[in-house]
Amino acid sequence: MIRTLLITLGVLVSNCGITLAEVQVGKEAPDFVLTDSNGKTHHLSDYKGKYVVLEWYQPDCPFVRKHYNSGNMQALQKEYVSKGVVWLSIDSSAAGQEGNYPPDQLNQIATKTGSARTALLLDPDGKVGHLYGAKTTPDMYIINPQGVLVYQGAIDDKPSTALGDVKTAKNYVKTALNAVMAGQSVATTSTRPYGCSVKYAQ
Amino acid sequence: MKKGLPRSFYFVLFYLVCGVRILTAQVQDGRELVHATLLTDTATVQAGQKFHIGVLYKIEPDWHIYWKYAGDSGIPTEIEWHLPPGFQAGPLQWPLPSRDKEPGDLEVFAYGSEVLLYAEVTAPASLPAGPIAIKADSKWLVCKSSCVPGDANLSLELNSGHTAADPALFQRFAAQVPRVLPGNYQLSVARQAQQVVVSFSGTGSPASLDFYPEPPPEVVLGHGKQSGKTVTFSIDSEGKAMDQLGGVAVIKDGSKVEAFQVPAQEFGKLNSADGGDRGQTLDLVALLQAVGFALLGGLILNVMPCVLPVISLKIFGFVSEAGGQPEKAFRLALAFATGILACFGLLAVVVVLLRGAGANVGWGFQFQDERFVLFITCIVFAFALNLLGVYEITVSAGATGGLARLASGQGYASAFFQGVFATVLATPCTAPFLGTASAFAFAQPPLITFLIFFSVGIGMAAPYLLLAANPKWLGYLPKPGEWMMRVKQVFGFLLLGTVLWLAWIVGQLKGVQEMVVLGALLLLIGIIAWIKGSFWNPVASAGTKWLSAGAIAAVVILAVSGYSFFTAPSKLAWQKFSQESLDAALDSGHPVFVDFTADWCITCKANERFAIDTATVRNAFTQQKVITLRADWTNGDPVITQILKQHGRAGVPMYLVYPGGKNREPALLPELISAQTVLDALKRG
Numbered sequence: 001m002i003r004t005l006l007i008t009l010g011v012l013v014s015n016c017g018i019t020l021a022e023v024q025v026g027k028e029a030p031d032f033v034l035t036d037s038n039g040k041t042h043h044l045s046d047y048k049g050k051y052v053v054l055e056w057y058q059p060d061c062p063f064v065r066k067h068y069n070s071g072n073m074q075a076l077q078k079e080y081v082s083k084g085v086v087w088l089s090i091d092s093s094a095a096g097q098e099g100n101y102p103p104d105q106l107n108q109i110a111t112k113t114g115s116a117r118t119a120l121l122l123d124p125d126g127k128v129g130h131l132y133g134a135k136t137t138p139d140m141y142i143i144n145p146q147g148v149l150v151y152q153g154a155i156d157d158k159p160s161t162a163l164g165d166v167k168t169a170k171n172y173v174k175t176a177l178n179a180v181m182a183g184q185s186v187a188t189t190s191t192r193p194y195g196c197s198v199k200y201a202q
Numbered sequence: 203m204k205k206g207l208p209r210s211f212y213f214v215l216f217y218l219v220c221g222v223r224i225l226t227a228q229v230q231d232g233r234e235l236v237h238a239t240l241l242t243d244t245a246t247v248q249a250g251q252k253f254h255i256g257v258l259y260k261i262e263p264d265w266h267i268y269w270k271y272a273g274d275s276g277i278p279t280e281i282e283w284h285l286p287p288g289f290q291a292g293p294l295q296w297p298l299p300s301r302d303k304e305p306g307d308l309e310v311f312a313y314g315s316e317v318l319l320y321a322e323v324t325a326p327a328s329l330p331a332g333p334i335a336i337k338a339d340s341k342w343l344v345c346k347s348s349c350v351p352g353d354a355n356l357s358l359e360l361n362s363g364h365t366a367a368d369p370a371l372f373q374r375f376a377a378q379v380p381r382v383l384p385g386n387y388q389l390s391v392a393r394q395a396q397q398v399v400v401s402f403s404g405t406g407s408p409a410s411l412d413f414y415p416e417p418p419p420e421v422v423l424g425h426g427k428q429s430g431k432t433v434t435f436s437i438d439s440e441g442k443a444m445d446q447l448g449g450v451a452v453i454k455d456g457s458k459v460e461a462f463q464v465p466a467q468e469f470g471k472l473n474s475a476d477g478g479d480r481g482q483t484l485d486l487v488a489l490l491q492a493v494g495f496a497l498l499g500g501l502i503l504n505v506m507p508c509v510l511p512v513i514s515l516k517i518f519g520f521v522s523e524a525g526g527q528p529e530k531a532f533r534l535a536l537a538f539a540t541g542i543l544a545c546f547g548l549l550a551v552v553v554v555l556l557r558g559a560g561a562n563v564g565w566g567f568q569f570q571d572e573r574f575v576l577f578i579t580c581i582v583f584a585f586a587l588n589l590l591g592v593y594e595i596t597v598s599a600g601a602t603g604g605l606a607r608l609a610s611g612q613g614y615a616s617a618f619f620q621g622v623f624a625t626v627l628a629t630p631c632t633a634p635f636l637g638t639a640s641a642f643a644f645a646q647p648p649l650i651t652f653l654i655f656f657s658v659g660i661g662m663a664a665p666y667l668l669l670a671a672n673p674k675w676l677g678y679l680p681k682p683g684e685w686m687m688r689v690k691q692v693f694g695f696l697l698l699g700t701v702l703w704l705a706w707i708v709g710q711l712k713g714v715q716e717m718v719v720l721g722a723l724l725l726l727i728g729i730i731a732w733i734k735g736s737f738w739n740p741v742a743s744a745g746t747k748w749l750s751a752g753a754i755a756a757v758v759i760l761a762v763s764g765y766s767f768f769t770a771p772s773k774l775a776w777q778k779f780s781q782e783s784l785d786a787a788l789d790s791g792h793p794v795f796v797d798f799t800a801d802w803c804i805t806c807k808a809n810e811r812f813a814i815d816t817a818t819v820r821n822a823f824t825q826q827k828v829i830t831l832r833a834d835w836t837n838g839d840p841v842i843t844q845i846l847k848q849h850g851r852a853g854v855p856m857y858l859v860y861p862g863g864k865n866r867e868p869a870l871l872p873e874l875i876s877a878q879t880v881l882d883a884l885k886r887g
Contacts, residue, residue: 129306190422194275197276197305197310197345202305
């Protein structure tokens with residue numbers, strides 16, 4: 001009798017378990033669907049078999065601007081997209097918040113800055129941002145061809161807005177991508193991201 | 203007037219607003235939003251003197267700069283001192299920041315309005331003549347809804363006659379800087395799987411404890427969850443294994459707020475001003491206390507209805523078997539007691555093994571894990587119902603039969619098995635206590651678990667040893683009677699009190715919603731216990747047993763489906779309702795469906811599940827490109843109240859269907875709707 005009771009309780013309790021955003025290095029990166037700035041729909045699962053970089057992006061954030069004004073981000077995008085990596089920038093700014101622009105304007109900014117990303121995905125309701133627990137811009141995630149997260153966190157180890165720091169900083173994304181693409185393991189698999197807060201709905 | 207304007211007007215307006223925003227983003231300068239000045243607490247300095255220099259930041263209203271650990275976003279404020287040769291600056295002193303929330307459940311540690319960050323400086327043994335130049339370069343990030351970096355190169359001259367000192371300002375901010383933890387407070391910072399638990403002990407008894415962490419840069423921490431005297435952080439990710447965590451303990455006592463710096467120490471070591479030794483002895487005191495209670499608990503087990511009558515019989519048995527050798531009687535009792543202890547040892551082994559197995563699959567057995575607390579609450583409640591006599595726990599005859607054979611006969615071995623037998627037979631009365639103790643033991647390390655269980659066993663065996671040594675004392679033994687039932691029931695109420703305390707923990711951890719889920723679980727257990735006690739007892743016929751088993755299954759299925767019914771997310775794409783979103787939806791020319799609802803409105807939930815969020819309605823919505831808006835009246839939004847009134851309704855549910863096109867007159871649906879009602883309303887348009 002006690003056993004039946006315990007099993008019943010166990011089943012019930014496990015049903016009540018609150019589901020949390022479980023994005024963890026070494027675990028499968030959760031799938032999502034988002035529309036890009038050109039109106040095209042992207043499923044993360046479409047890119048199984050390829051390396052995927054997720055870059056949380058917000059054009060007006062000084063930390064994001066550091067990496068774009070210095071040409072650092074575009075250089076990374078160009079290098080890895082040419083090696084077959086899918087580079088998805090995600091703008092989770094809510095309507096009325098900083099960095100929430102109409103798609104054409106975002107495309108204009110992309111042309112002006114010479115971005116070489118695969119696509120800029122729009123996430124104004126913050127659904128994917130919350131799913132991944134993205135907190136700052138930039139906030140970087142690397143997913144391997146098996147769909148498993150291999151890196152999450154900061155782009156580099158110099159949390160500042162000074163353009164000059166880009167040269168001296170240790171770029172975690174570059175290091176991790178080079179390692180996994182050469183079949184090696186990633187030394188630093190997660191760091192604390194730095195930057196502006198993602199501009200979620202008030 | 204708004205409704206009449208062409209769409210192009212909105213586009214122009216939108217671009218204007220956005221354009222202005224880009225413009226302001228460029229104009230806004232961190233140097234204008236934050237006014238930084240370099241200050242000192244002394245205008246003249248002598249050789250060897252200690253004094254303070256600091257940067258005062260005056261921040262625009264609603265903007266903030268960051269503490270040394272910024273939180274989820276932001277960057278710590280930086281100061282680089284440039285001092286003349288020989289001058290030594292100490293570490294930067296950070297007054298207590300405020301813990302603020304930003305949209306999207308982000309948490310930051312920040313300063314608003316004004317703050318002074320300062321350091322103590324020691325002048326060299328010999329000073330040069332003339333003015334002494336002190337310089338400071340500071341960088342900061344200042345944020346409101348957007349973030350702007352700022353910097354300043356500051357300087358001042360000491361011993362020059364034209365620098366004003368402001369010692370009062372330094373004193374004011376020094377009072378806000380965390381102090382060294384005093385001796386009567388102890389804090390332990392321990393790691394439990396993917397969590398860090400900061401807990402407070404000591405002779406002071408604060409009303410609340412908070413902890414502002416300073417994690418290493420490779421670690422992402424969740425937000426601190428306060429529960430009584432503990433604060434728990436989840437470790438969301440770690441690039442390097444985190445083996446220590448420092449921070450600031452914030453203790454609130456009434457209106458008094460005190461902050462104490464807790465240096466990073468390896469996990470598990472106690473933090474206090476006078477070292478860990480004192481903490482060790484305090485831990486020992488707590489342990490002795492637990493052992494004392496366990497002994498007492500074991501002793502109390504003896505007055506349970508299934509135990510007390512056995513004691514005299516056993517003692518008489520030992521005395522007669524010993525045949526006038528008091529020592530032999532005592533040895534027999536000792537063998538009997540060993541049997542009892544063996545049972546408790548076995549129970550402890552089971553608990554420790556289960557705990558280990560659970561920890562391996564990632565179950566956190568601690569009071570900061572709400573699933574564990576839910577589980578333990580259910581168990582305690584079930585046992586409380588047992589003590590109150592709602593149902594009885596029965597031991598299967600198969601299990602006792604074998605034991606009874608081993609225990610028959612004479613000698614020490616059979617006395618040992620008699621001890622085992624007595625313990626098993628007593629289960630119906632002792633299970634509530636032992637079960638509760640086992641559940642709590644899940645949160646303890648193995649050694650403590652064994653110690654506690656053996657203490658209970660010794661407590662339970664104590665009367666046998668004592669009475670076998672002095673059979674004359676049997677006369678002092680209370681006579682069995684109805685009072686034993688009453689004692690049992692009183693303990694039932696004690697366990698119900700424990701349930702209340704556990705429910706409070708659940709509320710603290712997860713809020714009202716989860717407390718209601720717990721209440722529902724307890725209700726379910728109550729129903730199951732009642733069916734078991736009233737219909738599924740040893741005297742019931744096989745038919746009745748089958749029927750009650752079916753009833754229990756039905757109740758469980760009903761509860762689980764009810765739970766998923768209320769918590770399943772909607773498959774429709776709802777937009778948040780506002781006058782603006784409604785206008786925009788109407789402007790698009792598509793039909794619009796507005797759902798006025800509230801979390802506490804059962805009719806609303808039923809309508810949503812059975813009428814609106816159904817396959818037929820979803821198909822119709824997709825085909826006719828219906829825009830769905832949801833107006834949430836859970837917190838009595840005044841705008842929504844007004845609209846409800848306009849349509850002659852005092853509350854929710856209310857459903858409005860706008861047919862689309864130029865017709866802006868909505869159809870008002872009845873309060874109780876079916877899928878057909880919704881489809882008909884759409885057709886009419």
